[in-house]
Amino acid sequence: MSTMKVRKRSNAPIFWGLFGAGGMLAALFGPMLVFITGIAVPLALLLPADTMSYPKMLAFAQNFIGKAFIFAIIALFMWHAAHRIYHSLHEIGIHAGMFAKLLCYGSALVCTVISAVVLLGLGF
Amino acid sequence: MSESQKIIEIEVLRYNPESDKEPHREVYKVPFSDDMSVLQGAQYIKDNFDGSLTFRWSCRMAICGSCGMMINGIPKLSCETFLRDYYPNRISIEAMAHFPIEKDLVVDLSGFIEKLESIQPYIIPREARTLEQGEYIQSPAQFNEYIQFTSCINCTLCYAACPQFGLNPDFIGPAAMALLHRYNMDSRDGGAEQRMQLVTSEEGVFNCSAVGYCSEVCPKHVDPGNAVNINKINAAKDYFLRFLSPKGGSK
Ligand code: SF4
Numbered sequence: 513m514s515t516m517k518v519r520k521r522s523n524a525p526i527f528w529g530l531f532g533a534g535g536m537l538a539a540l541f542g543p544m545l546v547f548i549t550g551i552a553v554p555l556a557l558l559l560p561a562d563t564m565s566y567p568k569m570l571a572f573a574q575n576f577i578g579k580a581f582i583f584a585i586i587a588l589f590m591w592h593a594a595h596r597i598y599h600s601l602h603e604i605g606i607h608a609g610m611f612a613k614l615l616c617y618g619s620a621l622v623c624t625v626i627s628a629v630v631l632l633g634l635g636f
Numbered sequence: 637m638s639e640s641q642k643i644i645e646i647e648v649l650r651y652n653p654e655s656d657k658e659p660h661r662e663v664y665k666v667p668f669s670d671d672m673s674v675l676q677g678a679q680y681i682k683d684n685f686d687g688s689l690t691f692r693w694s695c696r697m698a699i700c701g702s703c704g705m706m707i708n709g710i711p712k713l714s715c716e717t718f719l720r721d722y723y724p725n726r727i728s729i730e731a732m733a734h735f736p737i738e739k740d741l742v743v744d745l746s747g748f749i750e751k752l753e754s755i756q757p758y759i760i761p762r763e764a765r766t767l768e769q770g771e772y773i774q775s776p777a778q779f780n781e782y783i784q785f786t787s788c789i790n791c792t793l794c795y796a797a798c799p800q801f802g803l804n805p806d807f808i809g810p811a812a813m814a815l816l817h818r819y820n821m822d823s824r825d826g827g828a829e830q831r832m833q834l835v836t837s838e839e840g841v842f843n844c845s846a847v848g849y850c851s852e853v854c855p856k857h858v859d860p861g862n863a864v865n866i867n868k869i870n871a872a873k874d875y876f877l878r879f880l881s882p883k884g885g886s887k
């Protein structure tokens with residue numbers, strides 16, 4: 513019979529969940545966003561030149577769905593990146609522990625809060 | 637020995653805990669034939685050059701799981717790896733990575749054995765049945781749910797492959813998780829909740845960063861990496877839904 517020792521529950525599912533959600537969004541929208549914002553609009557390819565003009569973008573960010581989209585893209589991408597960087601540090605032998613954890617997930621949290629505040633500040 | 641006798645150089649990582657401070661390499665020139673495995677190469681060295689060379693083996697047919705080594709840096713069963721595939725290059729053999737070396741090619745597996753015990757590797761009956769009620773019936777479909785995970789021969793090649801086990805020896809690891817999953821998926825078993833504490837713990841599945849090398853080196857196609865990843869989902873469900881059905885799991 514094995515003796516059951518009491519084990520500490522890992523909080524990883526929270527970060528893993530955010531990481532997974534961010535990864536899914538990144539796979540679905542990342543390349544398209546890079547193409548639109550980085551190639552198509554600046555080079556005036558395929559899309560009208562004013563696609564990302566200030567009034568259009570403002571209207572997008574004031575729309576409820578647009579707001580949610582921008583928020584999810586920024587926040588979840590950040591959580592995804594934070595988790596990836598934290599684990600990669602561990603893998604290349606930098607076990608910075610709590611400090612690395614705070615730095616990685618902390619910046620994701622800060623970006624999440626800032627994007628929420630800014631987006632809400634733009635009104636509806 | 638015929639004139640065309642081929643000779644391969646085998647470089648062995650040697651370590652004798654009684655006299656050596658740290659492991660060192662020695663090279664042996666081993667005559668071989670095309671049907672000789674790396675294990676037979678090691679046996680040749682033991683019989684002809686140095687009787688103190690120590691390694692584990694038993695079945696010589698990829699069944700017992702005791703002959704694992706790092707062969708040119710890759711975890712493999714030495715009895716199903718052939719010298720001819722490396723000739724004319726030198727071949728290097730070392731004790732399995734990530735485990736403490738006991739002597740030469742023999743590693744200390746006690747941590748792994750404890751892990752195997754900790755997953756409760758036996759059927760915990762879903763419902764008690766009396767003899768009169770007869771046997772537990774299982775359909776072929778139910779059987780197929782877990783059969784793949786029963787093929788593990790405990791060779792621990794997957795642990796030698798897993799970089800996360802290398803970084804954290806407390807990680808329950810691929811083969812133990814595959815066996816845990818084997819019992820959880822068995823329709824006769826009702827122990828998944830008891831085992832969940834381990835899955836969700838700090839030693840559990842979230843040590844895995846989905847490298848997948850464990851499944852690649854597995855000689856029995858158990859796909860232990862898949863078992864680990866399926867259980868990440870189970871663990872996440874348990875984490876977020878535990879308040880709805882408060883039983884099992886760790887604190
Ligand atoms: S899962 Fe595969 S590699 Fe790992 S111990 Fe079992 S048989 Fe060996």
Ligand code: FES
Nearest residue numbers: 695696701703715
């Ligand atoms: S000697 Fe049994 S698996 Fe190689």
